[in-house]
Amino acid sequence: MGFISNILKSRSPEDGDFFLKLKDVLGYTPKNKSLYLKAFTHRSMNLRDKKGNSINYERLEFVGDAMLGAVIASHLFSEVPQGDEGYLTKMRSKVVSREHLNELGKDLGLIDLVISRIPKSNFGNNIHGNLFESLVGAIYLDKGFKTCERFIYNNVINPYVDIEKLEGKVISYKSLLIEWCQKEKNSFDYDVYEDTGKDELKHFSVKLSINEKVVSKARATSKKKAEEKASKRAFFAFQKQMTKLI
Template identity: 70%
Template sequence: MNFTSKIFNSHSKEDGDFFLGIKAILGFKPKNLDIYKKAFLHRSMNKRDKEGIPMNYERLEFLGDSMLGTIISKHLYAAVPEGDEGYLTKMRSKIVSRKHLNELGKDLQLIKFVESRIPKSHFGDNIHGNVFEALIGAIYLDRGYQYCEKFIDERVIEPYVDIEQLEGKVISYKSLIIEWCQKQKKTFNFNVYEDTGNDAVKHFAVKLSIAGNVVAKARATSKKKAEEKASKRAYFALQDRMSKPKT
């Protein structure tokens, strides 16, 4: 009896379907299925182990984040021998940015495995990146470093990591605006205030002023998003005066 048959005969049909779904994503057989189940267990389920310790994907997410950073760092160190510490750090940040991880999680359709009492339609984009990192943590615990590296090579580095494209990729428009203002010795200010308007969800509005002049406005569901949105608009409005940042 092969390993897959044992899974179907000794566990529920749900376990068998989960095993096949995870195996298709990993490209190899998972050994301890319970570890992978935990990688998709949302804290809203309020599950605990025999010792009463909460069970959810957050600890695996922490571990996966560390493993991803380590393996990406190793790749960049070998791929860009002329890169100094600052350059390599910026490149790693672009690869493991929250936006990129969310895109990776969406591409793999990991949300379909998430077990939660909250409707999946209510989750924000970060759930996709969170469970992607948790999956990496599960791989490391289940199969070790080599399998973890193999998964990241095949699912992240080979299809998505292009050094030349990454060099021109902007992580944060807010950081670009602040850096430019500091270099140009210009004052800047993000004036943020609540703006509920007619929306059911609370919004925040931002006015970005540079040298006393309002250059961009934006609104979003959080202060951070509103500031980034306003900064992006300011960047494109001022790009004829701003030299493209070197990475």
């Protein structure tokens, strides 16, 4: 109970009632409240239990990720009896992609519940998906598989899992482009360099070449984003050839 009282004391008055907001998200009153507080505690709080173990949401992310994967896999197995292992794996990856989990976390407003010493404006986009996974982990450990499964169906599968739409969804244009190049024995190269523009934030530019010919260029605030942006532009240039890999 000391953990709960210490966390609640750390929350500012404008945060409102943590468990009241949480009940709106869950649709029920939590049983093990400490699990849900942990599910929204950021590592910046530097909290530890009596044994010296860190108290934050990262371990619950691991559990939530496993539960999401299991429930989604079971659903796809039942709904797509003709799908082989490769197809089912690819479809599950589309449902639990980082981009999609971030959208789910945003839709539920989970960042409003986060307990942190860092201003919310300083968090990266992945905080939303991380919190969603940790919440799923807390639900499983608190209420068991059936309640966890129901939460995933209500918030992921029923509103978002459309098999036909998923088949045409691209998770990563860079991964798709690399897969296509390797299959077709095309050489490819991402020439990334730091941009010396006048932007306040550092930018990176990239030239994407296929078979030693530049096919697209892009610019973004990170190397990863620039490469993905260039890959997406290249995808539309070779869409007919690459679509069969989606």
